[in-house]
Amino acid sequence: MSKSPTPEEGASEGLRRRPTINDIARLAGVSKKTVSRVINASPFVRDDTRERIQAVIAELGFAPDPQARGLAYGRAFLIGLVYDNPNPQYVVNMQLGLLDGMRNSGFELVVHPCDRSSPTFLDDLRAFIERQRLYGVVLTPSVSEDERAAKLMADIGCAYVRVASVTLDTPDHMIETRDRLGGREAAAHLAELGHTKIAFLSGPPTFRSSHERRSGFEEALNERGLSLAKAYVAEGAYTYESGVECGRALLEMADRPTAIFAGNDEMAAGVLQAARQLGVRVPEDVSVVGFDDFQIASRLWPTLTTVRTPTREIGRLAVERLMGREDDSRDPKSRLPSLVVRESTAPPAKR
Amino acid sequence: MSKSPTPEEGASEGLRRRPTINDIARLAGVSKKTVSRVINASPFVRDDTRERIQAVIAELGFAPDPQARGLAYGRAFLIGLVYDNPNPQYVVNMQLGLLDGMRNSGFELVVHPCDRSSPTFLDDLRAFIERQRLYGVVLTPSVSEDERAAKLMADIGCAYVRVASVTLDTPDHMIETRDRLGGREAAAHLAELGHTKIAFLSGPPTFRSSHERRSGFEEALNERGLSLAKAYVAEGAYTYESGVECGRALLEMADRPTAIFAGNDEMAAGVLQAARQLGVRVPEDVSVVGFDDFQIASRLWPTLTTVRTPTREIGRLAVERLMGREDDSRDPKSRLPSLVVRESTAPPAKR
DNA sequence: CTGAAAGCGCTTACAG
DNA sequence: CTGAAAGCGCTTACAG
The missing domain is CATH 3.40.50.2300 (Response regulator)
Known part of the structure; x- marks a missing residue:
């Protein structure tokens, strides 16, 4: 029950290895698969088992390694911002909004400025996504209005949300700025x-x-x-x-x-x-x-x-939709x- | 020698699995360890072996999976930008410079705006780095002038470069803006x-x-x-x-x-x-x-x-120093x- | 509801 | 200069 390090742990202070799913499984007396279920919010875990595991996770300050998860899952825990708006304030506000929405989600933001008129535009975009196997991307105007880009996302099976002033896609792929x-x-x-x-x-x-x-x-x-x-x-x-x-x-x-x-x-x-x-x-x-x-x-x-x-707010909404974690409690x-x-x-x- | 898909490969077009290190090893007739040596530019590979492997890599358009590399290597192929300058133009120019320097490096850029006066400043920064096990970070003014931040990098063993108007650290950790x-x-x-x-x-x-x-x-x-x-x-x-x-x-x-x-x-x-x-x-x-x-x-x-x-130029220099890939051919x-x-x-x- | 096995695609020791 | 084994920390089938 104590959080103070035992003598053994304290031995190599500072360089203490960070806990893995195996540590959690051992301490909670379950298999690592069950810990995995808790991490991924699976409903097929008995409540008392879940609570026991969550207690151990909290005590050790465990956070699953995104790289290992990503490798097994076939997809990185990274979300890309694809933009071509030359206004720096727009870009920075949008980034802040995305980061707002991604807080405590385990995801990280990677950025991709682009140029629709470049002959390598689509190849660069594709490489950006496939290189790190991005989980998904947010596209902002005017690149969000480019049907070639949207089609590419669909073709390579990359989740995406388009921010635009009008409805260009199905609701799960759109945030309208009105x-x-x-x-x-x-x-x-x-x-x-x-x-x-x-x-x-x-x-x-x-x-x-x-x-x-x-x-x-x-x-x-x-x-x-x-x-x-x-x-x-x-x-x-x-x-x-x-x-x-x-x-x-x-x-x-x-x-x-x-x-x-x-x-x-x-x-x-x-x-x-x-x-x-x-x-x-x-x-x-x-x-x-x-x-x-x-x-x-x-x-x-x-x-x-x-x-x-409200660019920042729009960014937050876009990334929440992408992650399927929308918070409806806010003033529309x-x-x-x-x-x-x-x-x-x-x-x-x-x- | 042909790049056109064989009947077998063509079968499931579009969803064609991307080549792995095993594919390269098999086609080049070597072990995957040797392919790994080529990827990581190890000098302990015979020239003809290296050339054969590189030919296969080029033909299949192979790029090693950063997640898998990162998991084995204990460090993600991600570089962080840590900033607190409120000027959007500075931030965007700096990002462009970092991306310039990272082009074709296999690294990706993740961003972390911060607030030195926040009580959670250091904890947030540490979490940002450890969560995804960042390869390294670039710190820009004024957070680059914060000795607590630099000490944190050293403590957790994270590579870093500080961009600042004066010499605050050893040359490998500094880009001066003069x-x-x-x-x-x-x-x-x-x-x-x-x-x-x-x-x-x-x-x-x-x-x-x-x-x-x-x-x-x-x-x-x-x-x-x-x-x-x-x-x-x-x-x-x-x-x-x-x-x-x-x-x-x-x-x-x-x-x-x-x-x-x-x-x-x-x-x-x-x-x-x-x-x-x-x-x-x-x-x-x-x-x-x-x-x-x-x-x-x-x-x-x-x-x-x-x-x-020249913020963009400075950004490029900073990230090149971080990756140990400085290009000295440019006009100082x-x-x-x-x-x-x-x-x-x-x-x-x-x- | 829970688990043992296999695997994701690489790299690090360790041999030779 | 090259390779077979083990492992990084997770998840996906597959069983039970």
């Missing part, structure tokens, strides 16, 4: 402020989120009797530079908009820069709304009103986009 | 522009880099007959907010400096914000230099002159800090 709702929030905010001449700066058409953010935005404008004029829609590339360029084009129009909703914060930062160069005041002359709520949003001047995306609202109002939006100037 | 040289570059630039009333905005004293950046800066000023007045030294916290606050204090002085060197880009961004609030023009009234060259430096207005730190300058001149610096106004 970007459409974020677009709606932006529209509601600008409409409430009294704007009517409203522009949209889109991301590239190859990203599903570009479409989702726009259609949510347009939909909610329409519901309020407003509309998005063709001339007020510009297509950017989710980059700062494209934000500057498109922002300038919109702000140089003879009948310029009084509000611009940019598809992400990077482009919104570009619009602020364009406004500064043109001598257009924000928010007095034009209101600007972004999407993401990355750190830059609160570093800009004026600080940026934007739609916050925490996984939805939400508006953060700062200084870059105000009612339109009186004419 | 921040002092970066400070010197900033000083040389401001001196050449003709500044004499020069201020320094320091990071927190608990970070070695704060001291290194300052002393390099001061040293190079002194060499040019300039000095850093006590009144012109402020202590920040490497955060944007501290940059705003200290920037304001410096810019509100009766005899305000004509140039400010901030210890990192975050604080430099804060100084620009303070200048804007006070109506002080940059660079006309005051020049500002940062440190890091993160993305924000080129998004600010004016764009920021700063010292670029690529690992040193270097000045990037942009819009935020100019000669001081004529009086």
Whole structure:
């Protein structure tokens, strides 16, 4: 019953071998197969046997060796993050979310940045998974939207969850970020402020989120009797530079908009820069709304009103779904986009 | 000699078992121990034997299973990144550098964000390493400066490399970032522009880099007959907010400096914000230099002159040292800090 | 509900 | 320079 080391154990202090399944079996007076059943939460163990084994496990601080388990199981206790989003904050938040969900699970996180346009994209991805026989992977936008990648996972029998703004797969393979709702929030905010001449700066058409953010935005404008004029829609590339360029084009129009909703914060930062160069005041002359709520949003001047995306929370959900350990006790609202109002939006100037 | 599947192999296409060391041994007509020697680059194999085995390995596309190797070897083929730098760009760049160095090595990267001030910091770190029996870890600032962490690595026999701005350990455990040289570059630039009333905005004293950046800066000023007045030294916290606050204090002085060197880009961004609030023009009234060259430096207005730190390159070096596979063929300058001149610096106004 | 046997794919001693 | 044996710490069939 004591946890203090016996003389024998104490002999080679420090280098004490860590306990194995055999130690547990011997001390609990069962076979190692039964210990294995307890480790793997098999229902075919009598309650008192299970309790006895669990007590020994706790006393020795036993944790099964993931390498040995993995070798026998044919699959490593590793989960991969596959990403191509160039924004570091997105990547780090996503990693933190995955780690949140994997805590005390015995799994570890390995990362795989990739490039969909590379000729070796699929081969690299396959090698990444097969090399260590990953248990499963989480795919994030835009690589999550790539059907070739999803098909590869299915072909090689690797578990996967895709994080995306729309439903692209069966529920067990999907976490939706509901970007459409974020677009709606932006529209509601600008409409409430009294704007009517409203522009949209889109991301590239190859990203599903570009479409989702726009259609949510347009939909909610329409519901309020407003509309998005063709001339007020510009297509950017989710980059700062494209934000500057498109922002300038919109702000140089003879009948310029009084509000611009940019598809992400990077482009919104570009619009602020364009406004500064043109001598257009924000928010007095034009209101600007972004999407993401990355750190830059609160570093800009004026600080940026934007739609916050709960990336970390989404990451946790994705990995929980992958491991089949979903926790339904949390507030479902925490996984939805939400508006953060700062200084870059105000009612339109009186004419 | 053909790589096309024989009828027998082709039977269960797609699910074809991947080749093992036994397959290689059988086809090469040697024992699996000898194949193992080739895999592990043992010198005790006759050249013709080695070549024969390597040919078979290449033909079958064999790669040894890291789990099985790890189990027998007592150590996983995984390398951990332990970090507590809150800047996402630093983290992502460091990860990319580690992955650069690990390419084709058979190792995979696992990540461990941590918090030195947590009461469970050391226990968490130990669990992270022992759970999967990591091969080794790379520690980055500021956790790399923590002697408790280094001692833990030594105690549990885990290989490690510390990335830090100064020499804290033996060469096999260190990659130095030479921040002092970066400070010197900033000083040389401001001196050449003709500044004499020069201020320094320091990071927190608990970070070695704060001291290194300052002393390099001061040293190079002194060499040019300039000095850093006590009144012109402020202590920040490497955060944007501290940059705003200290920037304001410096810019509100009766005899305000004509140039400010901030210890990192975050604080430099804060100084620009303070200048804007006070109506002080940059660079006309005051020049500002940062440190890091993160993305924000080129998004600010004016764009920021700063010292670029080659984080990705440093990461590659660190992991190569850890694996004992250093490549000395690269330009040694690529690992040193270097000045990037942009819009935020100019000669001081004529009086 | 429990266990003895065989095996996962490698490496470490130990021989020769 | 090469190999047969034993073992790393688990799990998967297969019995009972």
